[in-house]
Amino acid sequence: MDLAATILVDGLIYAGWLFIVSVGLTLVFGVLNILNIAHGSLYAIGAYASASMVGAYFALGGEAFPYGSYVAMILAAVLVALVLGPLLERGLLRFFYGRDEVLNVLVTYAVFLILEDAMKLIWGVNPYFVYEPYTLLGDVEIGPLFYVGYDFAVIAAAVIVGLAVWLTLNKTRVGKVVLAVIHDSEMSQTMGVNVQRIYLGAFMAGTFLAALGGALTAPMISVTPGLGVNVIIVAFAVVIIGGLGSVPGAAIGALMVGISRAASVHLFPEAELFIIYFVMAIVLLFRPEGLFAKTQARKI
Amino acid sequence: MTMMKSRIGAALAATTLLAGMAAPAAAADDTFKIGVITFLSGQAAESFGVPAWNGGKLLVDMLNEGGKLPAPYDKMGFGGMKIEAVIVDEAGGATKQVQEFRNLVQREEVDAVVGYVSSGDCLAVPPVADELKAFTILYDCGTPRVFEDGSYDYVFRTAAHATMDNLSLARYLKSRDFDVPSFAGLNQDYAWGQDSWADFTGAMKQLYPDAEVKTALFPKFGAGQYGTEISALLREKPALVHSSNWGGDLQGFLIQATARGLHKRAQLALSAGDHVIPQLQDKMPDGIFLGARGVNGLAAQARGGELKELTDTMWNAYEAEYNTFPVQAPFRMWQALFGLKTAVEKAMADNGGTKPSSEELAAAMKGLEWDAPSGRIEMALADGHQAIQPNAIGTTKWNAEAGKMELVDIEYYAARCVNPPEGVKSQDWLADGFPGAECD
Numbered sequence: 085m086d087l088a089a090t091i092l093v094d095g096l097i098y099a100g101w102l103f104i105v106s107v108g109l110t111l112v113f114g115v116l117n118i119l120n121i122a123h124g125s126l127y128a129i130g131a132y133a134s135a136s137m138v139g140a141y142f143a144l145g146g147e148a149f150p151y152g153s154y155v156a157m158i159l160a161a162v163l164v165a166l167v168l169g170p171l172l173e174r175g176l177l178r179f180f181y182g183r184d185e186v187l188n189v190l191v192t193y194a195v196f197l198i199l200e201d202a203m204k205l206i207w208g209v210n211p212y213f214v215y216e217p218y219t220l221l222g223d224v225e226i227g228p229l230f231y232v233g234y235d236f237a238v239i240a241a242a243v244i245v246g247l248a249v250w251l252t253l254n255k256t257r258v259g260k261v262v263l264a265v266i267h268d269s270e271m272s273q274t275m276g277v278n279v280q281r282i283y284l285g286a287f288m289a290g291t292f293l294a295a296l297g298g299a300l301t302a303p304m305i306s307v308t309p310g311l312g313v314n315v316i317i318v319a320f321a322v323v324i325i326g327g328l329g330s331v332p333g334a335a336i337g338a339l340m341v342g343i344s345r346a347a348s349v350h351l352f353p354e355a356e357l358f359i360i361y362f363v364m365a366i367v368l369l370f371r372p373e374g375l376f377a378k379t380q381a382r383k384i
Numbered sequence: 385m386t387m388m389k390s391r392i393g394a395a396l397a398a399t400t401l402l403a404g405m406a407a408p409a410a411a412a413d414d415t416f417k418i419g420v421i422t423f424l425s426g427q428a429a430e431s432f433g434v435p436a437w438n439g440g441k442l443l444v445d446m447l448n449e450g451g452k453l454p455a456p457y458d459k460m461g462f463g464g465m466k467i468e469a470v471i472v473d474e475a476g477g478a479t480k481q482v483q484e485f486r487n488l489v490q491r492e493e494v495d496a497v498v499g500y501v502s503s504g505d506c507l508a509v510p511p512v513a514d515e516l517k518a519f520t521i522l523y524d525c526g527t528p529r530v531f532e533d534g535s536y537d538y539v540f541r542t543a544a545h546a547t548m549d550n551l552s553l554a555r556y557l558k559s560r561d562f563d564v565p566s567f568a569g570l571n572q573d574y575a576w577g578q579d580s581w582a583d584f585t586g587a588m589k590q591l592y593p594d595a596e597v598k599t600a601l602f603p604k605f606g607a608g609q610y611g612t613e614i615s616a617l618l619r620e621k622p623a624l625v626h627s628s629n630w631g632g633d634l635q636g637f638l639i640q641a642t643a644r645g646l647h648k649r650a651q652l653a654l655s656a657g658d659h660v661i662p663q664l665q666d667k668m669p670d671g672i673f674l675g676a677r678g679v680n681g682l683a684a685q686a687r688g689g690e691l692k693e694l695t696d697t698m699w700n701a702y703e704a705e706y707n708t709f710p711v712q713a714p715f716r717m718w719q720a721l722f723g724l725k726t727a728v729e730k731a732m733a734d735n736g737g738t739k740p741s742s743e744e745l746a747a748a749m750k751g752l753e754w755d756a757p758s759g760r761i762e763m764a765l766a767d768g769h770q771a772i773q774p775n776a777i778g779t780t781k782w783n784a785e786a787g788k789m790e791l792v793d794i795e796y797y798a799a800r801c802v803n804p805p806e807g808v809k810s811q812d813w814l815a816d817g818f819p820g821a822e823c824d
Contacts, residue, residue, distance in 0.1 A: 090615050094612040101609065209434060210430050210663075223644075223645075228618070229615055229619060229644075231611075231644065304609075305608045305639065306632045306663065308430060350616050350619070353602065356601070356602065357573060357602075
């Protein structure tokens with residue numbers, strides 16, 4: 085029982101992180117129909133921005149109220165979205181809408197390479213550390229094990245992010261407009277929807293979520309070059325399992341990957357890397373479009 | 385008359401051209417050009433590549449100035465020749481590195497190549513080096529396979545391979561009577577991590593035959609998240625956790641493991657852990673057993689003895705230049721460059737003082753011995769092509785007064801105590817119980 089509980093808790097912690105990382109990727113695909121390889125770089129930039137902001141916060145006397153560092157982390161993600169969102173979407177991606185999907189993959193891959201170098205130019209190759217927020221929330225004892233309170237804060241953040249995205253899409257007027265654009269952007273434009281603004285908003289939201297994933301991860305790692313490479317691979321696995329463009333799919337995909345990976349580490353450690361792709365292969369065998377892929381409306 | 389003029393003009397032009405061609409050749413005899421390949425970008429840059437070349441650049445400058453180092457390294461450059469370095473980024477994979485190697489040898493016409501942190505690159509380059517007859521020093525990579533599975537005429541490795549690191553750790557546990565009823569491992573899932581774990585378990589099987597292996601975890605290289613692995617280690621309750629992780633992977637693991645108290649429940653033993661001390665400082669807990677892949681970094685500074693003057697000179701110059709202390713990578717670069725200097729000067733003593741060819745350099749380097757800040761380096765394996773060197777393991781202790789991490793309870797191991805003898809493969813040597821090991 086202890087083992088099952090440990091696998092569940094470890095799986096949930098990893099899934100929470102994975103969901104935050106993946107949901108922006110699936111949102112951008114759902115709205116803009118772009119498979120954004122640069123999502124990994126946006127995650128890494130979020131981590132660097134978070135490390136810089138939290139560092140600055142403590143340098144400016146933040147010790148008096150260390151919990152303010154969490155605000156600094158979120159602000160870092162907002163800043164990345166405000167700067168890079170419009171720059172990439174208005175400055176580059178909009179010229180490729182409606183073109184072959186493969187072209188968009190190549191364009192975002194080029195952006196990924198450029199951003200990787202830009203990060204080295206701005207932050208150098210030395211690591212950045214911001215441990216303070218990681219230990220602020222104390223320990224949590226579950227069965228025989230100690231966890232860090234911060235891990236559960238990441239799960240809470242994932243739940244909040246998931247609910248916010250789902251509610252926005254399904255229960256607000258803006259969400260209904262976005263869904264209309266996803267369904268048929270040309271018809272939406274004819275009906276008076278400012279599709280360009282929706283695209284920009286969706287891409288900025290995706291950028292914010294990628295950066296937020298990085299910002300929340302920064303305190304538990306050393307922020308170094310190459311951070312985004314591994315993340316993008318596992319994020320792709322999650323959204324492919326869940327079905328590209330589906331927010332509930334990303335949640336289920338993250339849970340499946342998180343829990344199966346935790347089970348593998350505890351029971352069959354040699355299969356840790358294999359298990360993610362095994363789960364993906366099994367899902368694709370039965371559901372080639374992923375678990376929650378949206379139904380494609382056929383245009384006449 | 386016109387024809388005469390044009391002939392004179394042509395002769396003058398030809399003379400000028402020849403003089404022009406001769407000039408760089410003459411200059412080249414005053415210069416020894418080395419191609420240096422090390423990671424300037426990517427994950428290995430901040431841990432190994434950049435500090436290695438920081439150390440290398442410093443040493444080249446000191447040698448070019450002359451008189452900055454104690455004897456026998458007080459003479460200018462390499463045998464009086466000024467050292468010129470061409471730097472290449474090691475990032476990009478083995479195929480790219482083979483191209484870069486050809487470029488260095490054939491286009492840049494370097495006199496020697498010093499390079500490679502990645503074991504993959506160390507395995508890919510030697511056949512090309514022999515094909516081009518290009519004198520090459522592998523300065524850093526750890527895989528024993530380079531010379532255990534192959535032999536090369538122009539390739540030398542001036543650092544000991546990874547078997548030494550893990551046998552030393554096992555010997556350290558034994559010499560301190562550390563009780564190890566069980567142990568576990570967390571190593572990166574690629575050749576380095578797999579080989580290190582195989583070496584450690586091989587050594588432990590001999591020294592602690594009753595110790596039980598609880599779990600062997602191999603998270604992906606660059607994983608970043610170790611929460612699940614730490615849970616598994618906490619749940620399995622091994623007495624000791626072995627890790628050969630390095631760079632961001634080691635930093636991330638230590639941050640997350642210490643926050644969850646793993647270091648209080650199990651002894652952490654890190655085979656290559658010294659290089660994260662400057663970044664983590666007091667966030668690295670006391671009481672970790674760690675090595676630096678040689679008597680490098682803090683262990684070299686603490687050693688004293690005959691090499692104290694040389695070590696202190698390099699240590700102080702590095703600290704003054706970069707405002708941090710030198711970890712293992714600059715030490716390995718230094719031992720490579722000191723070895724190259726010794727080989728060049730030996731070859732020049734044998735050939736009458738002219739700049740040595742690749743053949744002459746290879747002949748001089750074979751079986752060579754020299755002193756480096758990391759200790760006495762001996763090209764004792766692989767028919768004189770692979771170095772052995774002494775090693776050290778110590779325990780971390782934060783000095784709050786001085787505000788810096790120290791290594792205490794350091795044990796030093798002679799080169800022949802922790803390296804296999806000539807002609808014996810590392811894994812066989814470990815499996816047979818280290819026959820012929822010469823420990824003090």
